[in-house]
Amino acid sequence: MDFLLLLISAGLVSGAAYGMIAMGFALIYKATGVVNFAQGELVMLTAYVAFSIAGAVDLGFWSLLAVTVPIAMAIGLTLERIFIRPMLGEPAFAIVMVTIGLAVILRGVTIMIWGPDPLDFAAGLSREVITLGPIPFYPAQLYAIGCLAILVGLAYGFLRYTRVGIAMRAVAANETAALLMGVSVKRIHAVAWSLSSAIAAVAGILFAANFKLGPDMWFQGLRSFPALILGGLDSLIGAAIGGLIIGVVETLAQGYLGQGLREIAGFVVIVVILMVRPYGLFGARDIERV
Amino acid sequence: MSALLALSNVQVLYDHTIEAVRDVSLEIEEGRIVALLGSNGAGKSTILKAISGILGQEDGEIVGGSIAFAGHDLRRASPASIVARGLVQVPEGRALFATLTVEENLVMGGYGLSRADTETGLEEVYSLFPRVRERRGQISGYLSGGEQQMVAIGRAIMAKPRLLMLDEPSLGLAPQIIDSIFDTIVGLNGSRGLTVLLVEQNAQLALSVASRGYIIENGRIVLDGMAETLRTNPDVQEFYLGFGTSGTRKSMRDVKHYKRRKRWLS
Numbered sequence A: 001m002d003f004l005l006l007l008i009s010a011g012l013v014s015g016a017a018y019g020m021i022a023m024g025f026a027l028i029y030k031a032t033g034v035v036n037f038a039q040g041e042l043v044m045l046t047a048y049v050a051f052s053i054a055g056a057v058d059l060g061f062w063s064l065l066a067v068t069v070p071i072a073m074a075i076g077l078t079l080e081r082i083f084i085r086p087m088l089g090e091p092a093f094a095i096v097m098v099t100i101g102l103a104v105i106l107r108g109v110t111i112m113i114w115g116p117d118p119l120d121f122a123a124g125l126s127r128e129v130i131t132l133g134p135i136p137f138y139p140a141q142l143y144a145i146g147c148l149a150i151l152v153g154l155a156y157g158f159l160r161y162t163r164v165g166i167a168m169r170a171v172a173a174n175e176t177a178a179l180l181m182g183v184s185v186k187r188i189h190a191v192a193w194s195l196s197s198a199i200a201a202v203a204g205i206l207f208a209a210n211f212k213l214g215p216d217m218w219f220q221g222l223r224s225f226p227a228l229i230l231g232g233l234d235s236l237i238g239a240a241i242g243g244l245i246i247g248v249v250e251t252l253a254q255g256y257l258g259q260g261l262r263e264i265a266g267f268v269v270i271v272v273i274l275m276v277r278p279y280g281l282f283g284a285r286d287i288e289r290v
Numbered sequence B: 001m002s003a004l005l006a007l008s009n010v011q012v013l014y015d016h017t018i019e020a021v022r023d024v025s026l027e028i029e030e031g032r033i034v035a036l037l038g039s040n041g042a043g044k045s046t047i048l049k050a051i052s053g054i055l056g057q058e059d060g061e062i063v064g065g066s067i068a069f070a071g072h073d074l075r076r077a078s079p080a081s082i083v084a085r086g087l088v089q090v091p092e093g094r095a096l097f098a099t100l101t102v103e104e105n106l107v108m109g110g111y112g113l114s115r116a117d118t119e120t121g122l123e124e125v126y127s128l129f130p131r132v133r134e135r136r137g138q139i140s141g142y143l144s145g146g147e148q149q150m151v152a153i154g155r156a157i158m159a160k161p162r163l164l165m166l167d168e169p170s171l172g173l174a175p176q177i178i179d180s181i182f183d184t185i186v187g188l189n190g191s192r193g194l195t196v197l198l199v200e201q202n203a204q205l206a207l208s209v210a211s212r213g214y215i216i217e218n219g220r221i222v223l224d225g226m227a228e229t230l231r232t233n234p235d236v237q238e239f240y241l242g243f244g245t246s247g248t249r250k251s252m253r254d255v256k257h258y259k260r261r262k263r264w265l266s
């Protein structure tokens, strides 16, 4: 029983990381219709940025976040401006290729600046074990789950109650009609990139604090794909829940079936779920009526 | 006299090759309802897209002529700046944001407005269309066609239009709904002097509310005049109003200067 609880709690922690990374993917996909293959690299880059900030000034977790997130947003805006904006109106396939190129560039830049060796990064969190009931947690693990919940709340409020958030959904629903209402689609794309980079920074810092900070961290982007697809590709909240499910399934598969099964368990889940629900758990179906 | 909206010799190409509109000139004076009539593929929607500045969405481009609204050149204006000047379109097929609620659709119509203006705008739309108020919290994609058209018009009203362009508002709607929607349009024109450019295939209906009309065929304006004159023009009667003198409708192909196929509705 304790073994099961332990596996589930470990699964929720890695699932929280998947969920946060997948939310970043989902936000850009929702607003622009493109899967940003450089999302994992953004997570890695912003985590390294936070590492350097933490090395320069001694900050607690929240202050570190408060400093890193605006920098991440600026990075996202800049990348959008340089690499994505000129592609506006090009086929989605071409833009996806640009994000793949961008991913390779960001990996190179990260190794050039911070070197190839893994680094130790506590992100301003203590490493004293906290026990909740029968289960021991590191603070970073609880922060990961807590931050996922906060991001879900913020994303929900943003998309539902702010004008820009509603406009983002409007652009996703009908881009031409959004233009006709005076919405600047370019601005919405830029906002999506900067907010997605902000989410990437939170995800990156917490992943690094829980696991490690290394130049192979970009791979977590691909590892988060099952969560993204499970959640429905364009649903931020779906991505978060998808992340938790995949995380738990993976650790259970590893614990009860063996190490090798961890990697494939997530993909098995999405194949099964997509057969039942082709739009994922929370994806928007096209509403067709008229 | 200076028209509120003036198009002069506008030419539009899609994909750099397909000429959809050629040498179109039309003028709309402030406070009027003007009808733009024509069959499928004549170029009506293309003209509205050119005016709203959204041809780029479909690889279309204005390659000649000029479009002026209240003295401002619109050819290189952004869609947002065109809306901000008060030139607002209700697109063909409603084009609601199907996954958004009715009220969210309306809020998007007033995207450039302050919060207070949005509130008064919503109130105005709801009093214009009580049915829309009842449905305010519902996902707009699931409304009936008539309700969707009301939301589409309400959404455009939110932007405080000076000139409202409607692309086939009667399409696919039951007669009573069409009547009520046209009553609303005429009402807005009468009560606040809203200028209207009404695109229709239903010539009978459009000419009954418009003061002027333009008839477009194959991307060219082939006839224009006062609504009354157009209604009594024998060609228009025969081909657009369905009053064939021989008692049966002739095919368009029988007449040289009208080449288009058309289902003569109404």
Ligand SMILES: Nc1ncnc2c1ncn2[C@@H]1O[C@H](COP(=O)(O)OP(=O)(O)OP(=O)(O)O)[C@@H](O)[C@H]1O
Residues within 6 Å of the ligand: B014, B015, B018, B019, B020, B038, B039, B040, B041, B042, B043, B044, B045, B046, B047, B058, B059, B092, B201
């Ligand atoms: N995106 C496009 N690419 C290429 N050609 C187009 C495009 N849109 C329209 N056309 C062509 O331009 C011409 C005019 O089309 P338009 O949609 O303006 O007609 P319409 O008068 O609005 O017709 P309908 O009454 O059917 O809506 C047609 O021949 C059409 O095939």
Ligand SMILES: [Mg+2]
Residues within 6 Å of the ligand: B044, B045, B046, B092, B167
């Ligand atoms: Mg049309």
